Amino acid sequence: MGLVFKWSLRLFMLLSALAGLALMAVYYLASRSLVDYNADYTVPAISGQVEIIRNNSGVPHIFADADEDVYFGLGFAHAQDRLWQMTMLRRTAQGRLSELFGERTLNIDKLIRRLDLYGLAQRSLSAQDADTIAALEAYSAGVNAWLRTVNQDALGRGAPEFFVFSPQIAPWQPADSIAVIKIMGLQLSGHLEEEVIRARASLLLPTERLRDLLPDTPGPGIAALDYAGLMQGLDLPRYAANTSAPKDPLSPFPEHGLAGASNAFAAAPERSAAGGTLLANDPHLGLSAPSIWYLARLDLSSGGVIGGTIPGMPVVLTGRSDKVGWGLTTAYVDDQDVLIEKLNPDNPEEYLTPDGYKPFKTAQSIIEIKDAQSQTLTLRWTDNGPILPDTHYNLGTITPLGHEAALSWTLLTDKDTSIQAALRLMRASSAEEVIAAAAEYIAPAQNLTIVDQNGIALKTIGHIPRRNPAHQSQGRIPSPGWLAQNRWLGVMPYASNPEFQRPAGGILGNTNNKVIERPFPDHVSYTYGDTQRVQRWRRLMLNRQVHTRDSFVEAQLDTVSFTARSLLPLIAADLWFTGEAAPEGTPERQRQRALELMAQWNGEMSEHLPEPLIYAAWLRALQSRLIRDELGPLETEFTHVEPLFIERVFRNADNAAVWCDVLQSAPVETCTDISRQALDDALVWLSEKYGTAIESWRWGDAHEATHDHQVLGSVPLLSVFVNIRQSTSGGDNTLLRGRTSGKGPEPFQNVHAAGYRGVYDFGDPDSSLFVMSTGQSGHPLSRHYDDLGVLWRRGEYIPMSLDPELARAGAVGTITLVPSGE
Incomplete structure (x- = not known):
C-alpha cells in the first residue's frame, strides 16, 4: 500500500511539473506578442520620422510631418494592439471564416459571398480620389510594417490567437479598409428582418392588430399591410417554423432588435455655461472583448483629431478636432427592400422582369472549409440585387414555391466613397464643411450631430432610396420584384436628407428617434430604433437653461426608464394595494411584496435594486402571454418588449385590449387578469433563479x-481569462442603454451598449472626456486589455487633449519609426 501511495505521489508531482512547464511555455509564447511601447523601428514607406506616444491608458498620439506618415503610424498602432481583431473583420468581409472554423461558419460565409461585400470593396477603390488612395495605402503600409516586424523579431505571431489558429496573415490592402465599413454597415442593418417579420405577422393577424404589434413610430403614417394580398394566388405558410439557425458569436448579422443604437446631443454657446458648444456621443454596438472601438489622436496637417477609431480603418469616426466635433447615431433609414423574384417555370435560371424573363447574372465562388471538402457556391444576382438563401432571416417562411428573395440595399454598391467622406470630414473646419464632406458618404446611413465653435447642426448622411409613389408596400414588406413600381428609382438627392442647423432653442440631439415627418415616397422610415429614450433626453435637456460638460455626462449616464414610469401605472392600475392579507411564503404574499416595491420605485434601472429585475421579468412575461396564442412560432422572434404595443393594449386603443383574451380558453380574460398572471410567472421564475428573498435580488446580477x-x-478555462463580465445599470430604454439579449437562460444579459463615450466642451477643449468599454489592447495578458472597462462600468472617463506638450508630458511610452529609405 505504501509503495502504491509513493508512486502515485511521484506521478502526481510529475504531472504537476509537466503541467506547470506547459503553462510556462504557453505564457512565454503568448507574452512574446505583448507590445513594447518604448521601442524604435526602422520601417519602409514613410518620408520622415513618426512618433507614437502612448499615455497611461495606452491611447496613441501619433505625430509626423506628412499626413500619409500619420496614417502609417495609425495602421502600425492598430496592428500592434488589435491584429487578431483586424484579421477577423477582414476574413468576415471576405467570407473566409470557414478556413479557420470549419462547417460551423459555412452559412455565414455563404451569405457574405452572396452579398459580395469584399468584391464591392475592391471595385470601390476606383471611385476614391488621390488623397484617399494615398491615405489607404499609407495605412496599409503601416499595418504591413508591423507584420514584417513580428516575423523578423519572432514576436509571438502578433497575437496569442495565432497559436491556436492559422498563423498565415496576408498583407493588408486598401480594399480591406473599405470592406470593414461594409461589415459595420451589415451590423447596423435591420430593415430586412423587419420586413420579413411584418410579412409573417400579417399572415396571422388582421390589419388593426398588426398595427398594435408593429406600430409605426408615432406621427402620421400608413396602416399595416397585407402580405397575402400582395402575393395573391400563391401558397404562403401561416404558422411557419423559423428557418434561421441560432446566431453564432462570429456572425456579423444582427438579430432582431439589435441593429444599432446610439445617443448624440449638442448645445449651442448660448445654452452652455462655459460659452462654447457642447457635444456628447455614445454609439451602441454589440459588446465584445476587445471592444470594436479604439481611441487615438492623429496630428494631421489640418490640425489634430482625436476620438474613436475602428481598427482596420484610418479614420476617426466620432470625435473632435480643435475646430469641430461630430457624433454618430444610427438613422434607421429604410435602405433595404426585399423583392420576391418569380422564376421561369420552364427555365429556373431565369426570373421575371417588367420586360419579360431574364437570365440571372451568375458567378462561381469556392469556399475552403477546415477539415472538410471545399464547396463551390453559385452566386446569383437580379436587377434588384443578390439572391439570398431561404435559410437566412427566415426568408423561407415568406417565399412562395417557384420564387426567390432578392435584396436591394444602398450598401451594395461598387462606388462606395464612404471612407473618402470620413477622411475629408476630419479636415473640416466648420459645421458647413462637415456637411459638405459627408455628401460622399453612402452607407450605413447615420445621423451626424455636429458642433463648431459657433453653433450646432444635425444632418442625416448616407443614401436614401427613391421609391416609386405607386410602390405596392412602400418598402414595408417584401413585394413582387417583377413589377416596375416596386423597383428603386435611384437615391434621393443629398440636399433632401434631413438637416437642422443652428436651431433657435440651442439644443439638438438624436437617440435613434424619428427626426422628421414626410409623406411617402419622401419619407425616411416608418420604424425607428427608439420611441422611449428621447422622452427622457428631452426632459433632461429642458430641465436646465444652460448645460455643462458635467450635465452632459449626467445625461449620458442617466438610468431612469421613461418606459417603466409610463407603463407600470397602466399594467398595475388594478393591482396596487389590492387583495387580502396573505401569509408569508405564499404566492399571494410574494406578489403583494413585489407590488409594494414597484409602487415606491422611481423607474431608476440601478444595478443594486430588485425593482428593475421585477419590472423587466414582469414585462417580458406579460408580452409573451399577450402574443403567444396569436403568433405561434413567430412569438420567439419578439425577444424584447415593445412599449408602444403594451401601451396600446392597456389603453385599449382601437380595441387593442382584445389581445388580453386567450383565444384557446373558454373564459374571457381581462388585461388585469393577464397582468396579474404575468407578474406571478415572473416571480416564480425569479424565485427559482435568485431565491425567494425579493429584497436580495439585484438587477446587476x-x-x-x-x-x-x-x-x-x-x-x-480560457473563457475565464478572455471574457470580461461586469454588473451594470441601465436597460433597454434608458439613456445609459444596456440592451438585453432577450433570449436563452440569461435573457437580461447586457449584450449591446455604448462601447465608446465622448463628451467635448469647446469652452474648455482640453477638458474633453473619453472612455471605451474594455481597453486599448486585444491581448489578454496586457494591462490595457480591460483597464478602461473598469472606468466605463463606474461611469468614469479619461481626459484627452490635442495639446502636444500635454501628450508628451503624460507619456508612458514612445515608439519612434524611422524611414529605412526603401
Whole structure:
C-alpha cells in the first residue's frame, strides 16, 4: 500500500511539473506578442520620422510631418494592439471564416459571398480620389510594417490567437479598409428582418392588430399591410417554423432588435455655461472583448483629431478636432427592400422582369472549409440585387414555391466613397464643411450631430432610396420584384436628407428617434430604433437653461426608464394595494411584496435594486402571454418588449385590449387578469433563479455586460481569462442603454451598449472626456486589455487633449519609426 501511495505521489508531482512547464511555455509564447511601447523601428514607406506616444491608458498620439506618415503610424498602432481583431473583420468581409472554423461558419460565409461585400470593396477603390488612395495605402503600409516586424523579431505571431489558429496573415490592402465599413454597415442593418417579420405577422393577424404589434413610430403614417394580398394566388405558410439557425458569436448579422443604437446631443454657446458648444456621443454596438472601438489622436496637417477609431480603418469616426466635433447615431433609414423574384417555370435560371424573363447574372465562388471538402457556391444576382438563401432571416417562411428573395440595399454598391467622406470630414473646419464632406458618404446611413465653435447642426448622411409613389408596400414588406413600381428609382438627392442647423432653442440631439415627418415616397422610415429614450433626453435637456460638460455626462449616464414610469401605472392600475392579507411564503404574499416595491420605485434601472429585475421579468412575461396564442412560432422572434404595443393594449386603443383574451380558453380574460398572471410567472421564475428573498435580488446580477471574446470566449478555462463580465445599470430604454439579449437562460444579459463615450466642451477643449468599454489592447495578458472597462462600468472617463506638450508630458511610452529609405 505504501509503495502504491509513493508512486502515485511521484506521478502526481510529475504531472504537476509537466503541467506547470506547459503553462510556462504557453505564457512565454503568448507574452512574446505583448507590445513594447518604448521601442524604435526602422520601417519602409514613410518620408520622415513618426512618433507614437502612448499615455497611461495606452491611447496613441501619433505625430509626423506628412499626413500619409500619420496614417502609417495609425495602421502600425492598430496592428500592434488589435491584429487578431483586424484579421477577423477582414476574413468576415471576405467570407473566409470557414478556413479557420470549419462547417460551423459555412452559412455565414455563404451569405457574405452572396452579398459580395469584399468584391464591392475592391471595385470601390476606383471611385476614391488621390488623397484617399494615398491615405489607404499609407495605412496599409503601416499595418504591413508591423507584420514584417513580428516575423523578423519572432514576436509571438502578433497575437496569442495565432497559436491556436492559422498563423498565415496576408498583407493588408486598401480594399480591406473599405470592406470593414461594409461589415459595420451589415451590423447596423435591420430593415430586412423587419420586413420579413411584418410579412409573417400579417399572415396571422388582421390589419388593426398588426398595427398594435408593429406600430409605426408615432406621427402620421400608413396602416399595416397585407402580405397575402400582395402575393395573391400563391401558397404562403401561416404558422411557419423559423428557418434561421441560432446566431453564432462570429456572425456579423444582427438579430432582431439589435441593429444599432446610439445617443448624440449638442448645445449651442448660448445654452452652455462655459460659452462654447457642447457635444456628447455614445454609439451602441454589440459588446465584445476587445471592444470594436479604439481611441487615438492623429496630428494631421489640418490640425489634430482625436476620438474613436475602428481598427482596420484610418479614420476617426466620432470625435473632435480643435475646430469641430461630430457624433454618430444610427438613422434607421429604410435602405433595404426585399423583392420576391418569380422564376421561369420552364427555365429556373431565369426570373421575371417588367420586360419579360431574364437570365440571372451568375458567378462561381469556392469556399475552403477546415477539415472538410471545399464547396463551390453559385452566386446569383437580379436587377434588384443578390439572391439570398431561404435559410437566412427566415426568408423561407415568406417565399412562395417557384420564387426567390432578392435584396436591394444602398450598401451594395461598387462606388462606395464612404471612407473618402470620413477622411475629408476630419479636415473640416466648420459645421458647413462637415456637411459638405459627408455628401460622399453612402452607407450605413447615420445621423451626424455636429458642433463648431459657433453653433450646432444635425444632418442625416448616407443614401436614401427613391421609391416609386405607386410602390405596392412602400418598402414595408417584401413585394413582387417583377413589377416596375416596386423597383428603386435611384437615391434621393443629398440636399433632401434631413438637416437642422443652428436651431433657435440651442439644443439638438438624436437617440435613434424619428427626426422628421414626410409623406411617402419622401419619407425616411416608418420604424425607428427608439420611441422611449428621447422622452427622457428631452426632459433632461429642458430641465436646465444652460448645460455643462458635467450635465452632459449626467445625461449620458442617466438610468431612469421613461418606459417603466409610463407603463407600470397602466399594467398595475388594478393591482396596487389590492387583495387580502396573505401569509408569508405564499404566492399571494410574494406578489403583494413585489407590488409594494414597484409602487415606491422611481423607474431608476440601478444595478443594486430588485425593482428593475421585477419590472423587466414582469414585462417580458406579460408580452409573451399577450402574443403567444396569436403568433405561434413567430412569438420567439419578439425577444424584447415593445412599449408602444403594451401601451396600446392597456389603453385599449382601437380595441387593442382584445389581445388580453386567450383565444384557446373558454373564459374571457381581462388585461388585469393577464397582468396579474404575468407578474406571478415572473416571480416564480425569479424565485427559482435568485431565491425567494425579493429584497436580495439585484438587477446587476442579471444585467451583466458580456464583453466576450468572439472565438475563445466559449472555450472552457480560457473563457475565464478572455471574457470580461461586469454588473451594470441601465436597460433597454434608458439613456445609459444596456440592451438585453432577450433570449436563452440569461435573457437580461447586457449584450449591446455604448462601447465608446465622448463628451467635448469647446469652452474648455482640453477638458474633453473619453472612455471605451474594455481597453486599448486585444491581448489578454496586457494591462490595457480591460483597464478602461473598469472606468466605463463606474461611469468614469479619461481626459484627452490635442495639446502636444500635454501628450508628451503624460507619456508612458514612445515608439519612434524611422524611414529605412526603401
